[in-house]
Amino acid sequence: MRERIVRAVAGSIVLLSVVLIYFVSINWIWLTVFVGVNLLQSSFTRFCPLEKILDGFGVPSNNGKCC
Incomplete structure (x- = not known):
């Protein structure tokens, strides 16, 4: 569940930034750059700030289960 939320939020922010750029x-391109850099660093470090926020809200993790 959490992985789907992270992907949905990242995709929504990228699409929103494209609309704002247009x-x-x-200068709204920097929002897209920020999201891209955050996704890239999280692939290496396995740390995602949004996951920590979702922890605070009590959203359950996948725990190895698909979808």
Whole structure:
């Protein structure tokens, strides 16, 4: 469940930033860069800030179970 939430939030932020880049300012590209860098670092370190936030809300982890 948690992995799906992380992917959905990351994808939503990227799509939102594309809309903001088009309609507001090119400077919103830094939001996309931030999300990309965060995803890349989490693939190496296995640390994701959003997962810590979801821990605080009590969202259960997958525990090795698919979907």
